[in-house]
């Protein structure tokens with residue numbers, strides 16, 4: 001089932017006060033997201049990936065075109081579409097538990113029920129013992145796990161994740177990627193996940209969508225079979241990685257080009 005439709009979306013920001021100049025950030029983007037898909041968006045810095053997530057979340061409105069969620073136009077944020085940002089987005093003055101509980105504020109639930117849901121969500125990301133601590137006592141990886149717990153508590157249909165683990169060390173990132181994959185397998189959500197890391201996309205996605213340099217357009221996309229072996233050394237993965245990196249605009253694959261040896 002198609003859950004999200006991005007239809008002919010162009011997004012421009014005015015670059016002068018008189019509104020006589022604008023920068024086009026997304027250029028006529030059309031794409032659908034289906035129920036239970038794990039879609040990774042990759043593309044050069046500044047090509048509009050975050051902007052696209054903001055449009056789907058309802059934080060921003062398209063300049064031209066529309067975004068539909070279950071057939072209805074997205075005009076504002078909704079608890080059906082949860083977001084995990086790249087930076088830690090926790091309230092430093094609240095305990096870890098209250099940070100998760102905050103996500104339930106708009107829901108018509110008893111205080112005890114909210115507590116139960118928040119504690120269960122923290123248990124799922126192995127943070128039970130930190131429930132009463134302030135976020136400043138947590139490591140970066142733990143803070144992002146609190147952000148994931150918030151989504152688990154809210155239980156939205158769509159998870160919008162904007163480079164959620166990119167500031168973490170490789171080992172922590174891999175662990176959190178595996179946790180997200182498990183949660184996705186158990187809960188069957190639709191995840192739209194932005195990353196710069198092709199290996200991460202190959203590990204997670206059922207579909208990888210590559211954007212052009214700014215203004216962002218969809219260049220190409222690849223389906224990744226759910227049963228494909230996800231070990232980086234498997235011939236299927238090596239071949240797919242090569243296909244994707246070959247298709248990437250030059251500046252987007254700076255991290256995969258061979259190092260030039262100076263004579």
Ligand SMILES: Nc1ncnc2c1ncn2[C@@H]1O[C@H](COP(=O)(O)OP(=O)(O)OP(=O)(O)O)[C@@H](O)[C@H]1O
Pocket residue numbers: 013014025043044045046047048049050051052214
């Ligand atoms: N509120 C805004 N006002 C003006 N310009 C903006 C605004 N938000 C984003 N932009 C511009 O839109 C372009 C796309 O930004 P966006 O954050 O969506 O890119 P991105 O693909 O997520 O980049 P990165 O990979 O670096 O996170 C950038 O040039 C940015 O400066």
Ligand SMILES: [Mg+2]
Pocket residue numbers: 049050051162
């Ligand atoms: Mg971004």
